[in-house]
Amino acid sequence: MQVEELVEEKTATKRTENISGSVAVLEALIAENVQTIFGYPGGAIMPIYDALYDYNDKLEHILVRHEQGAIHAAQGFARTSGKVGVVFATSGPGATNLVTGLADAMIDSTPLVCITGQVFAHLLGTDAFQETDVINITTPVTKWNYQVTDANEIPHVLAKAFHIAGTGRPGPVLIDITKNAQLQKFDYSGYIKCNHIRSYRPKPIVRKEYIEQAAAIINNAKKPFVIFGQGVILGKAEKEFKRFIEKGGLPAAWTIMGMSAIPTDHPLGVGMLGMHGNYGPNVLTNECDALIAVGMRFDDRVTGRLDKYAKQAQIIHLDIDPAEIDKNVKTTVPVWGDCKETLPLLTQLIEEKQHTEWLNKFKAYSQKEMDIVIQHELNPSSDVMTMGEVINTINELTNGDAIIVTDVGQHQMVACRYAKMNHSKSNITSGGLGTMGFALPAAIGAKYGDPQRTVIAVIGDGGVQMTIQELGTIMQFNVDVKILILNNEFLGMVRQWQQLFHEKRYSFVNITSPNFVQVAKGYGIAGNSINKRADLKNALQTMLQHNGSYLLEVMVGKENNVFPMVPQGRGVAEIVLSKEEI
Template identity: 45%
Template sequence: MGSNANTQEANAHLTTPTRLTGSEIVWATLVGEGVTDVFGYPGGAILPVYDALRKFPIHHTLVRHEQGAAHMADGYARASGKVGVAIATSGPGATNLVTGIATAMLDSIPMVCITGNVSSKVLGTDAFQEVDITGITLPVTKHNFLISRTEEIAPALRQAFQIARSGRPGPVLVDITKDAQQGKAIFDFATAKPRAYRPHPMLNVEQHGLESAVELIRNAKRPIILAGHGVTESGAMEQVRTLAERTQIPVALTLLGLGAFPASHPLNLGMMGMHGEAWVNHAIQEADLLIACGMRFDDRVTGTLASYATKAKKIHIEVDPAEINKNVKVDVALVGDLREVLEELLPRIGGRDGSAWLKTIEASKGASAVRDIKNLPDDGHLYAAHVVHDLWRITEGEAVVVTDVGQHQMWEAQYFHHEKPRSLITSGGLGTMGFALPAAIGAKTACPEKEVWVIAGDGGFQMTAAELSTIVQEKLKINIAIINNGYLGMVRQWQEFFYERNYESTPLVSPDFVKLADAHGISGRAVRTRAEVESAVHEARTAPGAFLINFLVEKEDSVYPMIPAGSALHEMIRRPDHDPLLESPEDL
């Protein structure tokens, strides 16, 4: 896919075949693939590779835990569209990568992980720090390689990059034995090129499928476009927008779709699913046509399948044939790269009057459009939604926001309005707590010119807080907003709703995050009232280095609306009426 291609032209000098060590071949191949930054942690079985690093124009970020390396490579890829690269040693180094690899797998992120392994002659003997990492990562990688011969390194790595970035992107792991790193072989970047990319043989965009789609769109009275992560991955933002504008069909977004269609666009309905706005989910349930673009009908967006959009015909445009009819039976499947399919489809589609349906949806917003707070009087309470809303307003929506997983993630999705793709980086499929801080390091490394904000809960932040040192060592300007409610908030919310408020193991004692930041040499301050939010955000933005704000928010606030797991999409738990959280008209 074009958007995932690292540039190769600048490295034409690599075409001269040279005799190199396996370790040098690793770096030379990375340079050839256009890699400029890697994230890793050295150790015995990868030491030869580290020994050769200084000869190559690649910046290495030393992480504090290999999980961080994988999330950084992931965040780097999400922010830039390029392939992220993580490096670890054998054994525990390799297993520590696994959560990060699975995170990338579930969200289709192009990533290459390189691990060292023990020498080939002791493979399988339980040698020191030996682990079968290709076996362990088999179900969470798109593909992996076990390389035990020096001459196999370059072809395997090049194929890994091709696999990672092609079709539906994903992580690839290349495990290289120590003797292969130490051996010598002729390195020739050009002849190590991977065999021709083979598109999935079940890709299928047939004439009659396109015609059926056109027919369904023409006859639909209540159509909705469902836009997912595939819009960004495929680079189909313009095509989706053209489709929506020409046909006047409103667009609902998945969590990972946020930013792929501008939040301010009149046809943008907002986020669908478990914590989507009421009118979005109601509209989906009332729709007579769903045009699913690069999304996979995940259980978090469908609710119970038996009652999902029963009145709607479904068109599914998707690059992965295994996703067709997996969760939701569709009427027309256009299996191919989203941008290419839409480019075939658009010339056949004419203008359409969608005003009646848009008016119906607008009317259904009614009271529910008066969402939680945006401008609550400063009465001593600080709500997370305040913080997110103000962050959005003050940064004028220009920041790249990297969230962790939980309540704050959903509030971010609801209150930070993303106009551009790759401006929200979040773990959707796997829901990996601890993702935000390292992923933000990756994002900032990829886009040093951009303002990067971490929004994390007090729980998730502590899972990978050690990476604060990495921020300092790398001198990165990253702003950190901790939404601190003293609970594992989302779990507490489930306990409140579904487990009779039995708050078992969710109250959380945390360190003083400002002092913790200070211990790392990072400035910070605590915020307890809304009146302080603006000045704190301003202070963070103008501080020369990284800055941490500890937002001590209302402890037992919940994310509304919410569809309980296993319920129908329209069966939402709404914010109780007596709750004081209403926004004032001037904030609307």
């Protein structure tokens, strides 16, 4: 029944042609304006790869070294391009290797369409070679998934897949296609894009009443505080958001995923929220009288202890996903809807104001953070380099115009704390899932997603070894990615926790690394390793000016900690600036 529902009435004169399911897949991708696919072939997806042989001029396929690399690359692509990322993988291990990336894309709302091959339909459930129950394995980590066993289903199922992945709150979709369906010839009458599924409501209706109530709260507030997440970027509502905060004179802090939606040096931008965010926004969350959350989901890393979170404030939550309202934090006024639509409505109703005194309070906290933390990070007294000064030197050299792709751990927090970003979609990181190994493949995709911009992958010595095989992809396709390894010879974030909360019992955080420059050389990638401050600027300059990919390893302090920090289980206002305060 759903089949009929999607396929519109065809005119009797419409010609059909006899094509295979595989060709229909590729035609669908072209109709959806897909140009780049990240994938890896295998037995059960061979018919699609066979068809791809003839589509070389229309579709660019990037052969990765591991399917996890393919899906992270597609995520990077989706995040810098704003389009849907596309992945091909085979059945069994090919498909299970996608699971981490699916979970990552699910929690960070990244639009993906993953196409996996599957064994012949008649072999389903027989434990056939490379058969695995991909649909059930991926159900919790996909926005939607579907198994195709008949080629006739392919056009409308793919149309549905792209519609679901890219609309509303975006997310990953997986389509599992049995080999017989890929081979099967059927009467194809063209591709019709899907724009309505009766059981799927991408965005809730905008209610005027909520907007009015929210505006009233904002207009009456003495200390309004805006916190925003990736929803602003996903909703392509950067301009609308800027107008909103500028009209209301509203100080605004970003979550890690919302970073770069406004330039990081915007006068109303007061920094990053969360466990390793900035001092002011965390402390003042518990002092504001109106907390306006835009396109964010009150992650525990942002809120700390919920029963000590913004209890004094009236809370306005703008979100496209009704399930996010009241999920973690009880809302005073929920503004359901796409922020691209709700923000302008709200902006219309709010009064033009400046909250100078309130903004100065943020500045005072910022100064304290500068004195106690930042200036030591950026101008260390010892010879040992800090991650912060490396990032700061990048700021100088790129002027904040680069895309920074980060992995997970201390370097990620430091990069997000110190990087300067002038353009939206500049911060690509694994925020919700915290996937080590994300950055290298994601940077490849990020470059394809926005080829004009410089892409710098900032990675720790631990994370880079999780997906280091993707250097092969960079080599084969000459992907111009700058790889910056911040090597502290430790799994730094876990070490920091062991130091602070486990009596310095360093349990398996001591990780050795290969000679990264030699490894890069093996892949034909130029590189350098430095351990002296005097070389830093030149080495970074060489990396940035190098024609093509480049790997730079910077040896940094082994036991440096990231501060400020909201220790787990504490309220945001209990943020500490140094380990002595813990």
